[in-house]
Amino acid sequence: MPNEPLLTVQSLTVGYGGSTALDSVSISIYPEELLSVVGANGAGKTSLIRSIAGVVRPLDGEIRWRGVDIAGFPPWEICELGIAQVPEGRELFRNLSVEENLLIGGSLKRARARRSGNIQQVYGLFPRLLERRLQAAGTLSGGEQQMLAIGRAIMAEPELIMFDEPSIGLSPSLTRAMFDIVKMLHAKKTTILLVEQNVADSLSIGDRGYVLENGHVVLEGTGAALLTNKEVRRAYLGL
Amino acid sequence: MTSLKGPLINRRVAMKGAVGLAAATMAPWVRAAAPPPVKVGAIMPSSGILAFPGQSCVRGIDLGAKFARERYGVDMTVVHADTQSKPENGRIAADSLIQQGCNVLIGAWDSGATISALQAAEAAKIPMVVHIASANQVTSQGFTQVFRFYPPAATIVRQSLAEMKALVTSVNDPPKGAVVLHLSNTMGTSTATSLDAAWKELDLPVKLLEYIPYDEKARDLSVEVAKAKASGADALVSVTRVNDAIMIIRECIKQAWNPKLIFSPNGNGVPDKAFYDALGKYADGAMSSNLWYNPKGEDARTIVDRFQSTYANEWLDANSGCAFEAVQIVADAVVRARSAVSSEICAALKATDLKPILMYSGPIKFDATGQNTGAAVTVLQAKESKPHVVGPDAIAEYKARYPLVPFEKR
Amino acid sequence: MLTLWGNVLASGILMGLVYGIIALGLTIIFGVIRIVNFAHGAMVVFGLYVGYCAGAWWGIPTIVAAVGAGALLFVFGYGLETLVVKRFVTRPHHIQFILFIGISLVLSGAQLIAFGPDPRPSVSHLSFETIAVGPIRLDLARLQAATVAAVMILALAGFLKYSTFGRFIRAAADNRLGGLMVGLPIPKIYATTFGIGAACAGGAGALISPLFDAQPFLAVDFTLLAFVTVIVGGLGSFVGALVGGLTIGLTEAFAALLFAPSLKSALSYGLLMIVLIVRPRGFFGAKET
Amino acid sequence: MQKKRDALPDRGAVLGCLAAFAVLAMLGGVLNPYLISLLTIVFLFTFIGQSWSIMLGLGGQLSIGHALFVGIGAYSVAVLNIRYGLSPWFGLVVGMALAATIGATLAWLSFRFEVRGIYFALLTIAAAEFSRVVFSGWEFVGGMQGLFFPAQSGPNSFWMLRGDARFYYFVSLAAVLLGVSATALIRLSFLGYVWRAMRDDEDASRALGVRTFLHKILVVSFSGAWAAIGGGLLALVQGSVFPDSIMGMGISVDILVGPIVGGLGTAFGPLIGTLITLPLDHLASAIGNKFGIPGLNNVGYGLALIAAVWLLPDGIWPAIVNSAKSITRLSWFGNLQMEQVKK
Numbered sequence A: 001m002p003n004e005p006l007l008t009v010q011s012l013t014v015g016y017g018g019s020t021a022l023d024s025v026s027i028s029i030y031p032e033e034l035l036s037v038v039g040a041n042g043a044g045k046t047s048l049i050r051s052i053a054g055v056v057r058p059l060d061g062e063i064r065w066r067g068v069d070i071a072g073f074p075p076w077e078i079c080e081l082g083i084a085q086v087p088e089g090r091e092l093f094r095n096l097s098v099e100e101n102l103l104i105g106g107s108l109k110r111a112r113a114r115r116s117g118n119i120q121q122v123y124g125l126f127p128r129l130l131e132r133r134l135q136a137a138g139t140l141s142g143g144e145q146q147m148l149a150i151g152r153a154i155m156a157e158p159e160l161i162m163f164d165e166p167s168i169g170l171s172p173s174l175t176r177a178m179f180d181i182v183k184m185l186h187a188k189k190t191t192i193l194l195v196e197q198n199v200a201d202s203l204s205i206g207d208r209g210y211v212l213e214n215g216h217v218v219l220e221g222t223g224a225a226l227l228t229n230k231e232v233r234r235a236y237l238g239l
Numbered sequence B: 001m002t003s004l005k006g007p008l009i010n011r012r013v014a015m016k017g018a019v020g021l022a023a024a025t026m027a028p029w030v031r032a033a034a035p036p037p038v039k040v041g042a043i044m045p046s047s048g049i050l051a052f053p054g055q056s057c058v059r060g061i062d063l064g065a066k067f068a069r070e071r072y073g074v075d076m077t078v079v080h081a082d083t084q085s086k087p088e089n090g091r092i093a094a095d096s097l098i099q100q101g102c103n104v105l106i107g108a109w110d111s112g113a114t115i116s117a118l119q120a121a122e123a124a125k126i127p128m129v130v131h132i133a134s135a136n137q138v139t140s141q142g143f144t145q146v147f148r149f150y151p152p153a154a155t156i157v158r159q160s161l162a163e164m165k166a167l168v169t170s171v172n173d174p175p176k177g178a179v180v181l182h183l184s185n186t187m188g189t190s191t192a193t194s195l196d197a198a199w200k201e202l203d204l205p206v207k208l209l210e211y212i213p214y215d216e217k218a219r220d221l222s223v224e225v226a227k228a229k230a231s232g233a234d235a236l237v238s239v240t241r242v243n244d245a246i247m248i249i250r251e252c253i254k255q256a257w258n259p260k261l262i263f264s265p266n267g268n269g270v271p272d273k274a275f276y277d278a279l280g281k282y283a284d285g286a287m288s289s290n291l292w293y294n295p296k297g298e299d300a301r302t303i304v305d306r307f308q309s310t311y312a313n314e315w316l317d318a319n320s321g322c323a324f325e326a327v328q329i330v331a332d333a334v335v336r337a338r339s340a341v342s343s344e345i346c347a348a349l350k351a352t353d354l355k356p357i358l359m360y361s362g363p364i365k366f367d368a369t370g371q372n373t374g375a376a377v378t379v380l381q382a383k384e385s386k387p388h389v390v391g392p393d394a395i396a397e398y399k400a401r402y403p404l405v406p407f408e409k410r
Numbered sequence C: 001m002l003t004l005w006g007n008v009l010a011s012g013i014l015m016g017l018v019y020g021i022i023a024l025g026l027t028i029i030f031g032v033i034r035i036v037n038f039a040h041g042a043m044v045v046f047g048l049y050v051g052y053c054a055g056a057w058w059g060i061p062t063i064v065a066a067v068g069a070g071a072l073l074f075v076f077g078y079g080l081e082t083l084v085v086k087r088f089v090t091r092p093h094h095i096q097f098i099l100f101i102g103i104s105l106v107l108s109g110a111q112l113i114a115f116g117p118d119p120r121p122s123v124s125h126l127s128f129e130t131i132a133v134g135p136i137r138l139d140l141a142r143l144q145a146a147t148v149a150a151v152m153i154l155a156l157a158g159f160l161k162y163s164t165f166g167r168f169i170r171a172a173a174d175n176r177l178g179g180l181m182v183g184l185p186i187p188k189i190y191a192t193t194f195g196i197g198a199a200c201a202g203g204a205g206a207l208i209s210p211l212f213d214a215q216p217f218l219a220v221d222f223t224l225l226a227f228v229t230v231i232v233g234g235l236g237s238f239v240g241a242l243v244g245g246l247t248i249g250l251t252e253a254f255a256a257l258l259f260a261p262s263l264k265s266a267l268s269y270g271l272l273m274i275v276l277i278v279r280p281r282g283f284f285g286a287k288e289t
Numbered sequence D: 001m002q003k004k005r006d007a008l009p010d011r012g013a014v015l016g017c018l019a020a021f022a023v024l025a026m027l028g029g030v031l032n033p034y035l036i037s038l039l040t041i042v043f044l045f046t047f048i049g050q051s052w053s054i055m056l057g058l059g060g061q062l063s064i065g066h067a068l069f070v071g072i073g074a075y076s077v078a079v080l081n082i083r084y085g086l087s088p089w090f091g092l093v094v095g096m097a098l099a100a101t102i103g104a105t106l107a108w109l110s111f112r113f114e115v116r117g118i119y120f121a122l123l124t125i126a127a128a129e130f131s132r133v134v135f136s137g138w139e140f141v142g143g144m145q146g147l148f149f150p151a152q153s154g155p156n157s158f159w160m161l162r163g164d165a166r167f168y169y170f171v172s173l174a175a176v177l178l179g180v181s182a183t184a185l186i187r188l189s190f191l192g193y194v195w196r197a198m199r200d201d202e203d204a205s206r207a208l209g210v211r212t213f214l215h216k217i218l219v220v221s222f223s224g225a226w227a228a229i230g231g232g233l234l235a236l237v238q239g240s241v242f243p244d245s246i247m248g249m250g251i252s253v254d255i256l257v258g259p260i261v262g263g264l265g266t267a268f269g270p271l272i273g274t275l276i277t278l279p280l281d282h283l284a285s286a287i288g289n290k291f292g293i294p295g296l297n298n299v300g301y302g303l304a305l306i307a308a309v310w311l312l313p314d315g316i317w318p319a320i321v322n323s324a325k326s327i328t329r330l331s332w333f334g335n336l337q338m339e340q341v342k343k
Helices: A045-053 A075-081 A098-105 A113-125 A126-129 A140-154 A172-186 A199-205 A223-228 A230-235 B001-032 B049-074 B088-099 B111-124 B153-170 B186-202 B222-229 B241-253 B273-283 B300-310 B318-337 B343-351 C001-031 C040-058 C061-084 C092-116 C139-163 C164-175 C176-182 C186-206 C216-233 C238-258 C261-278 D011-031 D031-060 D067-084 D088-112 D119-137 D165-186 D188-198 D202-207 D213-238 D249-261 D269-290 D296-311 D316-325 D331-336
Strands: A007-016 A021-031 A034-039 A060-065 A082-085 A160-164 A191-196 A208-213 A216-222 B038-044 B076-082 B104-107 B128-130 B147-148 B177-183 B208-214 B235-237 B259-264 B287-290 B378-383 B384-391 C130-133 C136-139
Touching: A007 A045, A021 A034, A021 A045, A021 A060, A021 A216, A021 D249, A034 A045, A034 A199, A045 A075, A045 A082, A045 A160, A045 A191, A045 C139, A075 A082, A075 C176, A082 A140, A098 B111, A098 C164, A113 A126, A113 A140, A113 B186, A126 A140, A140 A172, A160 B241, A160 D213, A160 D249, A172 C092, A199 B343, A208 A223, A208 D088, A216 A223, A216 A230, A223 A230, A223 D011, A230 D011, B038 B049, B038 B088, B038 B318, B038 C176, B049 B076, B049 B300, B049 B318, B076 B088, B076 B287, B076 B318, B088 B104, B088 C216, B088 D031, B088 D213, B104 B111, B104 B318, B104 D213, B111 B384, B111 D165, B111 D213, B128 B235, B128 C216, B153 B186, B153 B287, B153 B378, B153 C136, B153 D188, B177 B186, B177 B222, B186 B208, B186 B235, B208 C261, B222 B241, B222 C001, B222 C238, B222 D296, B241 B259, B241 B273, B241 B287, B273 B378, B273 C001, B273 C130, B318 B343, B343 C139, C001 C040, C001 C139, C001 C164, C001 C176, C001 C216, C040 C061, C040 C092, C040 C186, C040 C216, C061 C139, C092 C216, C092 D119, C092 D249, C092 D296, C130 C139, C136 C139, C139 C164, C139 C186, C139 D213, C164 C176, C164 C186, C176 C186, C176 D249, C216 C238, C216 C261, C216 D119, C238 C261, C261 D119, D011 D331, D031 D165, D031 D188, D031 D213, D031 D249, D031 D269, D031 D316, D067 D119, D067 D213, D119 D331, D165 D188, D165 D213, D165 D269, D188 D202, D188 D213, D202 D213, D249 D269, D249 D316, D269 D296
Parallel strands: A034 A191, A034 A208, A082 A160, A160 A191, B038 B076, B038 B104, B104 B128, B128 B147, B177 B208, B177 B235, B235 B259, B259 B287
Antiparallel strands: A007 A021, A007 A060, A208 A216, B287 B378, B378 B384, C130 C136
């Protein structure tokens, strides 16, 4: 593992109208790493992703991308740096066709030139999307929508993909398929930040992990170490 | 409540009494000198939806004040107030002007603001000369301070139809049927109602075929004109403001309808500059009856020329004309009263018997309700992109042309 | 009789298309930014004045004036969004309402100062001409406006459907948060959309200048007219604007023919209420607000 | 975001409030007629504005067609008084009943079909414009020619609600006091608590057993009846009713400016806001006239409105309260400020 982290979050504080979602959180992600951040509902996981993406403006703290503080950058500039996300609830463009969703994902300057090639790649990865490429995104099934959200992120040729609860609302078999895709992307040397409520599965594939609780980081370590941690086992795995 | 307002009223009454007393004791010197300085408050809708006539009135007032200073030697200051075309502001404007020391008011163009302003005038016993406002109620609601130069709609219509009758009985091939296209607003409805009565009363030899009312905010009159054309009428009687007057003529041209006569009794709009700007040669021949300046009056030429040199891009129209005349009525009263005290001006206004300065009218006299009994209309016809007086005969600049030249032959 | 009916039908259709084009700008802005531009009417009147100046001062044909007015208002709308409206996009409706009332007052006041209250007629031969198709007479000014409306809608639809930026606009309209997450330049998209909406209002204003004489306080009437049109058709939909315009145009035409003309606006407001109550999103409105 | 009911006001706050009104009442005895007329209109618009403010600030329903209710009230008073010589009090009661019924019907129809948010606002415009056109064509109520009250002569009569300018000053001031008390009482009452809960989260309050459908109808109908009283008084003060002016878009817009600028849903916001905006409008108009540039007032007023919503998003009154809170006993008034209205 190289020494320089790709992304460092330093004492990040995020709040909405008086209530605090993240309180002085610090994490770092190293290149080509699969980092799992787990926590219960309302622990601040989504706030973490959204503030890295620039959708939510942090109250305090630093977000360093290759050493540059990007906190407060607008989302489109952050995307242009190579940070993509597969958001919670997918946030697709429901009235646009599958192909249009992908085209929009690939409209960033960093990837625009190779857009048509990338589309073929996504179709190769998810043949179902090719079948439905002219269908409106809103008419797809849950699993297909998740594929599209991932495909849209891939179109940006990101260096870091952030997954926000990719397993939510999916059947166990689809969930497994989803984690397989995450692993596959990881194998292709993409850095991944995986945020999950599904503690067991995500920690088991993660190189390292953090546990968030009420806006604080309470534990950190390798995925395997966390899985065997007594507290984690009691609080999250019901063991 | 009474205890709170008691002292103030007493003080006001006392003050007024003192002024009156002073005037009375000073009388010997004052009477010999020029009329005292007087402050005139003008309430007009200078902004808002009625800004068009409102600003036109403001021009008439300003020119009228200049003229009155020279003619009567009255040291007259005009203070303007804007109602923003909202009735509730009439009273505020009036009170504001009274507060600024105005001895007499002129206004307020629309009946709503006029009534509202009259309440303030009534309370403060400040006379108000209503230059324009056509609702009957302005003089029928018991206000004692009102002096209305403008005649009620019924009077205008009866006089207009009398003129129209004179015209159609004197020409060959008179029109057989008429259709009435009228606005459904205050002015339009009252005019149309009077029209119906006066038409029967005067027994016009033209058959009234149909009434077609339309909304003030109409954006399109094509169907209305198509209906009028389909009625088989060969005379168009219209009651309009300027925008719809233009729209109607445009539609007549587009639908190739060539009535022999186009006549607008109480015709706002047809004598307006915009009508001619919009229609050019197609405006010619349209007739309207209106309060208008007397082209043969002694001072008319001078006043019109002065207006033209002051406001190069505007016309002296009915609005500015009536406002001008209202200022002269006030000046005349001030001279006769030799006083700037409102009650004395009011008394003098009651005794007005003035030969009109600019407008065509009989002698201006106010009856017990405050209505000018001398008001009279003129008939105008458009010729070479200007309205000209064609009736009554005594003041006509030209003889009315009949029938109209079909639009496509112009 | 048949001729009368034919003419009324033709006039209703053409006027309906004119209403449609007047309303287009309102619907575009709502569709993407989800704000109701209550200053829409003032922008239409802005276009009317451009049409007036072009015709009366420089003798420029209406259609050229419309392009000019469109360009001018695009810049105005783009600037207005960037400087002011942007800050109000996420604010409650009533705050936006006051904002646009303020903007509308400023525009109307400026027009009153610049041109005075007199109606300003555009001097165009179109104001007086018709072409005859059999016994039916088609109003040339309306025909021109309707044709341009059709072309404009096709062009806009094409732009939105096939160009990259058009796709961005549709995506932003569809899901603003999703747009932010994939890095769409939302401020630029919103400003451009507002510009396009304003340009449509201005262009429409110039196009209809042979039909309506410019006056500052027509703004409220045009705003209300545009509302009626787009709500009947469906706020946010292009086709809706046209269908709404046609519905209103035909209703008004036949109401004027069959009932009292002065009640025709009551009829269109009545229709509007029924549509709002029974089908609040209009004929073609987007499902989700 | 406070969800608990407002604390009861302490005696000092109530006394302070009464003192303010006493000062206004005393001013009624000494001010010149111009200020009296101006303030009368300010109070009437405040009173109508309060009704509008209740509907949005506490009930969460945006109306841009409040002129409908104002017009109904004005016409009820005018028709019964002018046509039948009945006391305006009857007119006010009839107007309230009519406006409440119309409001309830409109609300019932809209909420039954899930018309909400901006669509409800647009529906109120349509309803107001529809009735404006209908009243324009309705001969019985005077049509476009309107109805006129006879000139006031003789002593002030509380029974006939006719009197001089000062009389109307006190009547409208009393109305505002009534409005302030009503707003404060509703806020403190269970009803106000329910309405605000419903405004903030309709689904949640329904889940808690609030019959939101009924309450929404209640808010609209209550606010409509209130506005109708204001309309009746306005008709008496201006001496005439015309459909265009009393039921037009102009009234709907004019009444909501004050409350928004002053502070929505608060007891004092509408008063403070209208006290600032309406005289400002008149001042701008006077300045425009002085320089002979009509239209300047529209530009100035428009800019002021933009500035107000830009700089003071919650309104002037909450801003005053927040800055005064720490030093005075105004804390109770602080409770009266509006929580952010949700979209």
